[in-house]
Amino acid sequence: xxxxxxxxxxWKILIGMLLGLMVGVLAVRLDMGRWVQDWIKPFGKIFINxxxxxxxxxxxxxxxxGVSDLQDIAKLSKMGLRTIVLYIFTTVxxxxxxxxxxxxxxxxxxxxxxxxxxxLSRYAGDATLRIEAAKxxxxxxxxxxxxxxxxxxxxxxxxxxRNMLQVIFFAVFFGIGLILIPPExxxxxxxxxxxxxxxxxxxxxLIMLTAPFGVFALLAxxxxxAPSVELFKALLSYSVVVVLGxxxxxxxxxxxxxxxxxxxxxxxxxxxxxxAQLLAFSTSSSAATLPVTMERVEEHLGVDDEVAGxxxxxxxxxxxxxxxxxxxxxxxxxxxxxxIHLGLxxxxxxxxxxxxxxxxSAAVPGAGMVMLVIxxxxxxxxxxxxxxxxAVDRPLDMMRTVANVTGDATxxxxxxxxxxxxxxxxxxxxxxxxx
Ligand code: ASP
Numbered sequence: 358x359x360x361x362x363x364x365x366x367x368w369k370i371l372i373g374m375l376l377g378l379m380v381g382v383l384a385v386r387l388d389m390g391r392w393v394q395d396w397i398k399p400f401g402k403i404f405i406n407x408x409x410x411x412x413x414x415x416x417x418x419x420x421x422x423g424v425s426d427l428q429d430i431a432k433l434s435k436m437g438l439r440t441i442v443l444y445i446f447t448t449v450x451x452x453x454x455x456x457x458x459x460x461x462x463x464x465x466x467x468x469x470x471x472x473x474x475x476x477l478s479r480y481a482g483d484a485t486l487r488i489e490a491a492k493x494x495x496x497x498x499x500x501x502x503x504x505x506x507x508x509x510x511x512x513x514x515x516x517x518x519r520n521m522l523q524v525i526f527f528a529v530f531f532g533i534g535l536i537l538i539p540p541e542x543x544x545x546x547x548x549x550x551x552x553x554x555x556x557x558x559x560x561x562x563l564i565m566l567t568a569p570f571g572v573f574a575l576l577a578x579x580x581x582x583a584p585s586v587e588l589f590k591a592l593l594s595y596s597v598v599v600v601l602g603x604x605x606x607x608x609x610x611x612x613x614x615x616x617x618x619x620x621x622x623x624x625x626x627x628x629x630x631x632x633a634q635l636l637a638f639s640t641s642s643s644a645a646t647l648p649v650t651m652e653r654v655e656e657h658l659g660v661d662d663e664v665a666g667x668x669x670x671x672x673x674x675x676x677x678x679x680x681x682x683x684x685x686x687x688x689x690x691x692x693x694x695x696x697i698h699l700g701l702x703x704x705x706x707x708x709x710x711x712x713x714x715x716x717x718s719a720a721v722p723g724a725g726m727v728m729l730v731i732x733x734x735x736x737x738x739x740x741x742x743x744x745x746x747x748a749v750d751r752p753l754d755m756m757r758t759v760a761n762v763t764g765d766a767t768x769x770x771x772x773x774x775x776x777x778x779x780x781x782x783x784x785x786x787x788x789x790x791x792x
Contacts, residue, residue: 367631373569381580390581398578404571408645416670418553423666424532443768444676451678452711455685464594465693472591480744488740491730561652572639592749602682603760611767619774629657637762641754643673644720661778672765679760680725681715691742710735
């Protein structure tokens with residue numbers, strides 16, 4: 358009836374991002390950076406806080422509901438196994454791709470002695486902070502990460518977003534308990550978590566109404582805090598290799614997997630996941646993006662709630678393809694700049710350590726860089742080399758988070774298809790793309 362077609366969400370977010378960039382650049386030019394920090398940046402922080410606020414309850418509600426809906430333990434282990442295998446497969450592919458690119462393009466050979474010196478001295482302090490953080494991780498024994506997954510107090514675990522894996526553990530465990538008790542006794546709790554899940558997904562919708570403003574504030578704030586353009590230029594070839602690798606993952610690898618295994622077109626996939634990708638870019642955090650990823654995957658990509666509720670929270674915390682690719686490229690780049698030769702065995706070692714390090718990286722801004730220290734150590738590359746790549750870490754973090762989130766969404770579609778739980782999206786865009 359001639360109704361006006363509304364601008365879709367991803368366009369609104371993109372416009373918000375562009376305006377944020379423009380305002381940021383203008384503020385730097387007019388020397389008004391401080392004003393942006395005081396009056397615009399806080400709104401970005403509020404936006405991220407809102408997303409983080411609902412991440413924990415969402416994980417609890419969706420996982421308990423997801424697991425208990427499966428109705429038997431065999432189904433849960435089948436889905437769990439497929440999820441883990443696919444996550445490892447995508448991560449190893451990403452690291453290998455990064456290694457091929459960095460060894461072919463060799464960005465480290467073009468860095469002059471002066472640039473090397475400048476970067477090393479300028480960012481030595483920042484690098485030391487990351488190295489200290491990584492040391493704390495390492496000093497705790499090889500099985501400590503496993504021990505860390507099992508909380509000794511639920512409320513303590515749920516009180517910090519850093520403990521997501523602990524909460525996931527509890528929620529799966531609780532869900533298993535629900536499967537095992539008589540259905541009539543489980544029903545009341547299932548209904549409760551079902552309702553809670555619905556409420557939180559509705560909150561995601563509400564928060565997303567403010568997303569264009571949120572990303573505007575985030576990007577304006579980032580631009581005024583960014584280091585000088587000169588440093589970006591010096592690290593251009595390294596950044597290009599990372600971005601190229603991430604682009605291959607996002608534009609080619611994931612859509613191809615989706616097409617091959619589910620028959621859904623790249624257009625359908627990107628339209629569905631687009632807003633989550635833009636948020637991942639703006640927030641640099643898979644954890645903060647998780648509520649939106651869940652909403653998009655369930656309502657726009659047709660993944661059943663019980664699969665999305667299980668696969669995505671786990672993916673946000675352990676599956677980081679973009680991060681692992683970046684860690685591989687960064688490690689070899691630093692070695693190249695420092696004139697260290699890495700043989701085949703060291704490079705194979707990087708595949709293993711970058712895979713593990715990305716699993717151990719928290720889903721928050723900059724976490725990938727802390728865990729990079731472990732990759733450097735294992736390959737015998739000096740940790741101080743971290744200072745070389747510091748200047749461009751934030752923009753690369755924004756892009757690797759996009760790959761991380763897209764990888765999670767892809768795996769959720771593949772797992773859903775494999776267990777017969779990929780259906781029609783709940784929203785109308787479907788008809789434009791059905792084949
Ligand atoms: N920011 C990334 C994420 O949250 C992790 C990282 O690579 O630093 O997915």
